[in-house]
Amino acid sequence: MSGSSRSISAEDTVRADGAASPSFSPLYAQIKALIIASLQSGEWKAGEAIPSELDLAKRFGVSQGTVRKAVDEMAAENLLVRRQGRGTFVATHAEQKVQYRFLRLMPDEGSESLERQLLDCRRQRAPAAIARALQLRTGDPMIEVRRILSSKGVPVVLDDIWLPGDLFKGLSTERLNLHRGPFYGLFETEFGVHMIRAEEKIRAVAADAEAACLLQVPLGAPLLSVERLSFTYGDKAVELRRGLYCTATHFYRNELN
Amino acid sequence: MSGSSRSISAEDTVRADGAASPSFSPLYAQIKALIIASLQSGEWKAGEAIPSELDLAKRFGVSQGTVRKAVDEMAAENLLVRRQGRGTFVATHAEQKVQYRFLRLMPDEGSESLERQLLDCRRQRAPAAIARALQLRTGDPMIEVRRILSSKGVPVVLDDIWLPGDLFKGLSTERLNLHRGPFYGLFETEFGVHMIRAEEKIRAVAADAEAACLLQVPLGAPLLSVERLSFTYGDKAVELRRGLYCTATHFYRNELN
DNA sequence: AAGTGGTCTAGACCACTCT
DNA sequence: GAGTGGTCTAGACCACTTG
Secondary structure, X not given: OOOOOOOOOHHHOOOOOOOOOOOOOOHHHHXXXXXXXXXXXXXXXXXXXXXXXXXXXXXXXXXXXXXXXXXXHHHHOOOEEEEOOOEEEEOOOOOOOOOOOOOOEXXXXXXXXXXXXXXXXXXXXXXXXXXXXXOOOOOOEEEEEEEEEEEOOEEEEEEEEXXXXXXXXXXXXXXXXXXXXXXXXXXXXXXXXXXXXXXXXXXXXXXXXXXXXXXXXXXXXXXXXXXXXXXXXXXXXXXXXXXXXXXXXXXXXXXXX | XXXXXXXXXXXXXXXXXXXXXXXXXXXXXXXXXXXXXXXXXOOOOOOOEEOOHHHHHHHHOOOHHHHHHHHHHHXXXXXXXXXXXXXXXXXXXXXXXXXXXXXXXEEOOOOOOOEEEEEEEEEEEOOHHHHHHOOXXXXXXXXXXXXXXXXXXXXXXXXXXXXXXXXXXXXXXXXXXXXXXXXXXXXXXXXXXXXXXXXXXXXXXXXXXXXXXHHOOOOOOEEEEEXXXXXXXXXXXXXXXXXXXXXXXXXXXXXXX
């Protein structure tokens, strides 16, 4: 790299006042932020390759090693996927070998994929509780989707999905039904919304009349309630989902470190 | 480092036959394996500092950068903890700010710590199902521990814990009761067993008579069943645990990436 | 053969902690 | 001030993929 290239060096960091420097942001972290900004702006789309490490190093005026560290972190966070000899690619929910990257439900035996059945998709006004979680105002336009996932014809999951109306303008029952693969893939290609992270709150609950009917279990049967809040770039919440899982033939798998 | 130091270079890797080289093990991975071996042998105990990167580099005859990469991975896996300016330390369940590193249960409000109540601790013969999970033989000596965790006097968790008898020879009710903090801390200091990873299978179940009584919930109330298999170095399973969580005032928190 | 990511080295300097 | 981990660079070479 050229010698006088520190256009964004650590030393340039703004210091709020004499005391307590603002915790020091290393170069690679700034490079990472720039790459994320490019992802967010759509410069590179889901599944596409980003420029090579050397190209990025030239572009940002830093060494390859610094770009490498930024990309390494992003690969560890599943924002990017590295493939030796081929390049670095924008992670996607669409063409992944494991469909449903965020679904931790596993069958006790076998490995059949799940069939999808759309129940409903309608425009709604945001209820207070939903609005709060998504940092919207009560009454803001939203879209509610309900669906069932089945294994070998037996219903296993009942999902109730809430999306901000302004981000998913043209979403409709037909569009959802036409699409193959996970919803998150459709969200990427049709609406430019990437889900990169989620938080789940899990409880055991008793099936109410509606859930019992739809999941074909007795009234009061124990179900796993999985409340998921999904985030896109910049930790912006863009989906709230409440799943009811029937855990007679499946279980929720988790790994602890 | 001295020039002729590649005592364990990548090129030395044994190749099984002409075709399909055994997938290539980089130097840093071999260093990592050596460090893990030292941890396993007890050369550095839980909570202690390991040698500095430069010392390790000298010892293994590689550059600091290679040691750094090995240690970075181990820190990412929570085997080691780096502290700038101080050193690198063996991770421990004992003196951690967050007690219960593996417990994902969170209160809906507040942040009270949980009180522990020991119900039982006895020597047992391994039932078939337990033995299989821990790769033992049916009838092998085991220790079974039952306990309750309570929040503000209200029982929240009922745990049933199975441990291989040969690894936990002197374990007794008194010893468990004397000890402060999480069991996993005691296992480290008293028995040299470090839990480094675990897999959980989660289901919703209905409370049976015994659980209902101990957790003070109605018969048939929905409970979270959390089956945990814990591993020590070398992916050796050393604990099977079945927890029943009452999720009226708490929830199981998970993060997806 | 060319291009990509992956490994390894060596050295300089910075930020943090402790004595 | 000495010692530790953290950042950044520059260059060499290796492993893998594709044309």
